Amino acid sequence: xxxxxxxxxxxxxxxxxxxxxxxxxxxxxxxxxxxxxxxxxxxxxxxxxxxxxxxxxxxxxxxxxxxxxxxxxxxxxxxxxxxxxxxxxxxxxxxxxxxxxxxxxxxxxxxxxxxxxxxxxxxxxxxxxxxxxxxxxxxxxxxxxxxxxxxxxxxxxxxxxxxxxxxxxxxxxxxxxxxxxxxxxxxxxxxxxxxxxxxxxxxxxxxxxxxxxxxxxxxxxxxxxxxxxxxxxxxxxxxxxxxxxxxxxxxxxxxxxxxxxxxxxxxxxxxxxxxxxxxxxxxxxxxxxxxxxxxxxxxxxxxxxxxxxxxxxxxxxxxxxxxxxxxxxxxxxxxxxxxxxxxxxxxxxxxxxxxxxxxxxxxxxxxxxxxxxxxxxxxxxxxxxxxxxxxxxxxxxxxxxxxxxxxxxxxxxxxxxxxxxxxxxxxxxxxxxxxxxxxxxxxxxxxxxxxxxxxxxxxxxxxxxxxxxxxxxxxxxxxxxxxxxxxxxxxxxxxxxxxxxxxxxxxxxxxxxxxxxxxxxxxxxxxxxxxxxxxxxxxxxxxxxxxxxxxxxxxxxxxxxxxxxxxxxxxxxxxxxxxxxxxxxxxxxxxxxxxxxxxxxxxxxxxxxxxxxxxxxxxxxxxxxxxxxxxxxxxxxxxxxxxxxxxxxxxxxxxxxxxxxxxxxxxxxxxxxxxxxxxxxxxxxxxxxxxxxxxxxxxxxxxxxxxxxxxxxxxxxxxxxxxxxxxxxxxxxxxxxxxxxxxxxxxxxxxxxxxxxxxxxxxxxxxxxxxxxxxxxxxxxxxxxxxxxxxxxxxxxxxxxxxxxxxxxxxxxxxxxxxxxxxxxxxxxxxxxxxxxxxxxxxxxxxxxxxxxxxxxxxxxxxxxxxxxxxxxxxxxxxxxxxxxxxxxxxxxxxxxxxxxxxxxxxxxxxxxxxxxxxxxxxxxxxxxxxx
Numbered sequence: 001x002x003x004x005x006x007x008x009x010x011x012x013x014x015x016x017x018x019x020x021x022x023x024x025x026x027x028x029x030x031x032x033x034x035x036x037x038x039x040x041x042x043x044x045x046x047x048x049x050x051x052x053x054x055x056x057x058x059x060x061x062x063x064x065x066x067x068x069x070x071x072x073x074x075x076x077x078x079x080x081x082x083x084x085x086x087x088x089x090x091x092x093x094x095x096x097x098x099x100x101x102x103x104x105x106x107x108x109x110x111x112x113x114x115x116x117x118x119x120x121x122x123x124x125x126x127x128x129x130x131x132x133x134x135x136x137x138x139x140x141x142x143x144x145x146x147x148x149x150x151x152x153x154x155x156x157x158x159x160x161x162x163x164x165x166x167x168x169x170x171x172x173x174x175x176x177x178x179x180x181x182x183x184x185x186x187x188x189x190x191x192x193x194x195x196x197x198x199x200x201x202x203x204x205x206x207x208x209x210x211x212x213x214x215x216x217x218x219x220x221x222x223x224x225x226x227x228x229x230x231x232x233x234x235x236x237x238x239x240x241x242x243x244x245x246x247x248x249x250x251x252x253x254x255x256x257x258x259x260x261x262x263x264x265x266x267x268x269x270x271x272x273x274x275x276x277x278x279x280x281x282x283x284x285x286x287x288x289x290x291x292x293x294x295x296x297x298x299x300x301x302x303x304x305x306x307x308x309x310x311x312x313x314x315x316x317x318x319x320x321x322x323x324x325x326x327x328x329x330x331x332x333x334x335x336x337x338x339x340x341x342x343x344x345x346x347x348x349x350x351x352x353x354x355x356x357x358x359x360x361x362x363x364x365x366x367x368x369x370x371x372x373x374x375x376x377x378x379x380x381x382x383x384x385x386x387x388x389x390x391x392x393x394x395x396x397x398x399x400x401x402x403x404x405x406x407x408x409x410x411x412x413x414x415x416x417x418x419x420x421x422x423x424x425x426x427x428x429x430x431x432x433x434x435x436x437x438x439x440x441x442x443x444x445x446x447x448x449x450x451x452x453x454x455x456x457x458x459x460x461x462x463x464x465x466x467x468x469x470x471x472x473x474x475x476x477x478x479x480x481x482x483x484x485x486x487x488x489x490x491x492x493x494x495x496x497x498x499x500x501x502x503x504x505x506x507x508x509x510x511x512x513x514x515x516x517x518x519x520x521x522x523x524x525x526x527x528x529x530x531x532x533x534x535x536x537x538x539x540x541x542x543x544x545x546x547x548x549x550x551x552x553x554x555x556x557x558x559x560x561x562x563x564x565x566x567x568x569x570x571x572x573x574x575x576x577x578x579x580x581x582x583x584x585x586x587x588x589x590x591x592x593x594x595x596x597x598x599x600x601x602x603x604x605x606x607x608x609x610x611x612x613x614x615x616x617x618x619x620x621x622x623x624x625x626x627x628x629x630x631x632x633x634x635x636x637x638x639x640x641x642x643x644x645x646x647x648x649x650x651x652x653x654x655x656x657x658x659x660x661x662x663x664x665x666x667x668x669x670x671x672x673x674x675x676x677x678x679x680x681x682x683x684x685x686x687x688x689x690x691x692x693x694x695x696x697x698x699x700x701x702x703x704x705x706x707x708x709x710x711x712x713x714x715x716x717x718x719x720x721x722x723x724x725x726x727x728x729x730x731x732x733x734x735x736x737x738x739x740x741x742x743x744x745x746x747x748x749x750x751x752x753x754x755x756x757x758x759x760x761x762x763x764x765x766x767x768x769x770x771x772x773x774x775x776x777x778x779x780x781x782x783x784x785x786x787x788x789x790x791x792x793x794x795x796x797x798x799x800x801x802x803x804x805x806x807x808x809x810x811x812x813x814x815x816x817x818x819x820x821x822x823x824x825x826x827x828x829x830x831x832x833x834x835x836x837x838x839x840x841x842x843x844x845x846x847x848x849x850x851x852x853x854x855x856x857x858x859x860x861x862x863x864x865x866x867x868x869x870x871x872x873x874x875x876x877x878x879x880x881x882x883x884x885x886x887x888x889x890x891x892x893x894x895x896x897x898x899x900x901x902x903x904x905x906x907x908x909x910x911x912x913x914x915x916x917x918x919x920x921x922x923x924x925x926x927x928x929x930x931x932x
Contacts, residue, residue: 054126056084056133072136075121082121085132112173116166118186118196139189143182146271153330156271159193161357164264166195168353171257172694174733178255180263181244182271243276247344256437258346261353265341272334273324277342334360351444359448397454401447407483408443415490423494426775430736431500434696435489438504442482445510450475453513467516473525474513480540481508484547496551501735502698506550509656512615518651523574523611535573538564542576545583554590561587574611578604582620589627597627605643618647618657622664629668641665656699659688663703666710675714682707701730701741709748717755724749743772743787750790759797766790782825785814789828796832801839808832827856831867838870843877850874854887865894869907881914 051058056073062083063070073084113119122133142159145151163185170177177184177198184197246262248255269277324335337359343349350356413436420432453475457468485507489500496503512518525532541564548557561583568580585600601624608617621644628637644661648654666681686707689700708723728745735741746765753762770787777783788811795804812829819825834850837843853867868891876884888907895903 053084053086053129053131054124056082056131058084073133075133081136082133083136085134086129112166112169112175112198114166114169116162116193116195117169118194137186137188137194139187141183142185142187142193145187146182151271153272153328153334156268157334157360159187160264160268160271161360162193163195164353164357164360166193167260167264168357169695170195170198171260171353172696174696176255176257177260177263178249179241179244180260181241181267246346248346256346257353258349261341261349261356262343262346264353264356265338269324269338269342272330272338273328275322275325277322351441351448355441355445355448397451397458400450400454403450404443404447404479404482407479408439408486412486412490413439416486416492419490419492420497420500423492423497425494425497426738427736427740428497430738431497434735435500435504438501438507439482439486439489442504442507442510446475446478446482449510449513463516467520470519470522471513471516474519475510476536477539477543478508478510478513480543481546484540484543485550488544488547488551492551496553498740499550499552503547503550505697505699518614521612521614523613525573526571531571534567535571535576538568538571538576542579542583549583549586554587557583558587558591574607575613575616578607578611578613578616578620581607582616582623585620585627586623589623589630594627594631598624598631598633601627614647614651615654615657618644618651618654618661621647622657622661625661625664625668629664629671632671634668634672637668641668655688655692659685659692659699659703662688663706666706670710670713675710678710679707679714682710695730696733698731698734701727701734704730705745705748708752712748712752712755717752720752721749721756724752738772738775740772740776743769743776746772747787747790750794754793754797757797759794763791763794763798766794780814780818782815782818785811785818785829786825788814789832792832792836796835796839799839801836804832805836805840808836822856824856824859827853827859827863827867831863831870834867834874835870838874843874846874847871847878860898861894862898862900865891865898865900865903868894869903869910873910876914881917885911885914885917 053073055077056075059072059074059081061069061071068085071084071086073082074080075082118134118137120132120134124131139145142163145159146156163180167177167180175198177195179197180195184195186194186196188194241263244263244266246255246259248259266277269275324330324339337350337356340359341349341356350359416436416439417432420428420435450472453463453468453471456463457465463471485503489496489503492500525535541560545557545561545564548554548560561580564580565584568576571577581600581604585597585604588594588600589597601620604620605617605624608614608620621640624640625637625644628634628640641661641664645658648658648661651657662681662685666678666685669675669678669681682703686700686703689697689703693700704723704727708720708727711720711723724745728742728749731739731741731745746768750762750765750769753759753765766787770784770791773781773784773787788807792804792807792811795801795807808829812826812833815823815826815829830849831853834846834848834853837846837849850867850871854864854871856864868887872884872886872888872891875881875887888911892904892907892911895901895907
């Protein structure tokens, strides 16, 4: 085994607030019911047009919009009510696009599993009608809930935070909703909030819609308020709802998660302040001016006084965000967060939905203050500060995040994207987009954390100066880490581009710099300014080494790290020494010197322990576990793993580090053939990663893949299948559909399906692997030829012998052109050609390629056994029984060696079926001559 590969309510789209899909109370309140009157007699349009769709029995209509009609329905198989969404009859007659859109909605919702997103139970086709079955929510829409009674700001914020978490889950799955508004959010009577209506959702970074057309302008200048609240979805029109649409939607440029952030804040502004954030009467001007935002020189004033300016021959009309009413009691920090989310420049918004929700979360703000207070003991907060001084302090903190502006810049982003594109790799665009997203989130979170750290000390007075200094030092190191990573990626070659998402995600965690308690425990930096400067300089060098290591540039990293040793030792700063030895040890392992790696990493453990750098210590111990396992030093490896676990217990609350250790402990168990223990460890790691990391994080997909592979190796093909299928989905979300990792995922999934005798299901995955390797390595590459072997295996299993023969002959021709004649990689192709010919009844023609297949003595025993058994059958059919028996007997021995008892039995059965060999009669003695 190799080491390193290693929800809940129902709805639909387009329904109005008063009759919303997926909502059914049966009461006459108008709160999202399907009746709207409270009378027992249903209106004619509420009666379903037919009694049943598939297995679902239609009960009543709940609501409809421009695209879909939603019915309450009963599922007799599972004995439950569901919300069943069908196309509106008008659209059903119109085009395939309407059906495709409903199917896209179902697929988008199915990709998101979260308590605040409506889950999809089933999707199918009934006649020519697409249907989607979803959970039925007993309640109404968020818009209806807001109108039912006067809500406090905290109630409103609580419900919107739930909705925001649903949006974040969609973003984590790589989706942009594009039509967030109160009418597309459901509220159950129990108080749970569900985001729904993913009919306009698209993959992040999908091609943009067209910019505003004359038809759209007519809608935008309409005085009918309902038009401004209606989703625009017709062909040729922009998509979204005008009162909530972002500038980039009006412009028709590429959208990302910040688009939903703008819509979310527009809706939240209206809910909190009872007014729109911008004047609906100015909507046409808003749409027109938005097109110039990308080239804007200035920025809009959130106070409502400064116009937006842009480059070009004519400046757009001014666009003003209304100042929130001061007579509405909403905390300042909520106002500020909402207004920032409404920035017309997407770059000025929060880095992600998650950071916006964190800024809005009162609970988290209070929780942080409690932790800060705990960390500083009984420190008093002085409130008697002159207003002028307070203003100066707040301004100092407002600028604190600007330190990041020379690291992650538009120029750096452009250089990165250009470097990625220049490789010409088919996955380069997807990797650039995903990598930029990770880096932008990191830079945005850094800026927010740097400002907060300043405010805690300089404004709020809840963190002591010496602790603030430690936070600043930590954050400055993280800034250097980001700079080194950005510079490396901006000069990336194809090999680095392939790893780029991993490199970005490998940036050291920022939350370490919030943990003032842990920072206080580490070795204090020297007071000598010159020595402190030297340490900071060396840390910058080590940041460069770390980036090279993460990118897999091991020789270059080793060449950069080795000369630093004497200078690092001279500082006598133990955390720095531990870090250098950590990198040197791992580089020794990666360049083939495992004993030296063990020695360096062991010394690094003691340095980290003496320097009280516990997180670093766990990482070092985990590498030691890996290195000792690779040398088959199983007991020392287990001991290092146990020490890592003990250190984690002392640290507490480090799920990612804990999961990292469990993955290598699983590898250790697998190395000793303890597959059940390995599977258990990987299951624990999977749960920890799912708790701490977003769905698109590559560690989640990789751990699922490793878990599926080990489960398959344990002979549990049926249990492995869903793990491998989910790994395929998560890998695509992490790195895109054309990445080499996708070829490996498709390949193992094909193998698992073949193990289950489902060759027809396996074939598309095998073909996907071949197509990817052809695109990645070329049509003449051995990798493509090897992938064709797997395609041929599926075709053989389906008895498509003509297709299999063509596939294997193509693979064999490619290999013979690229490889030596005795290369073991040719064996499967010779075998496949022979097996296909045998299946076609051409036994005589099959003998030669099968003899070639069994001639590769170093090939795996199971492969040689299969070829030998096929050769035996071919020989028998061509009238050579003795040779056939000999080949079958040898094949039996190889099947036994491979532990394939079922195949041993098949050989025995075949041998017994052969006619008994005739024993020639004994030679008759010549007659004796008679005596005369």
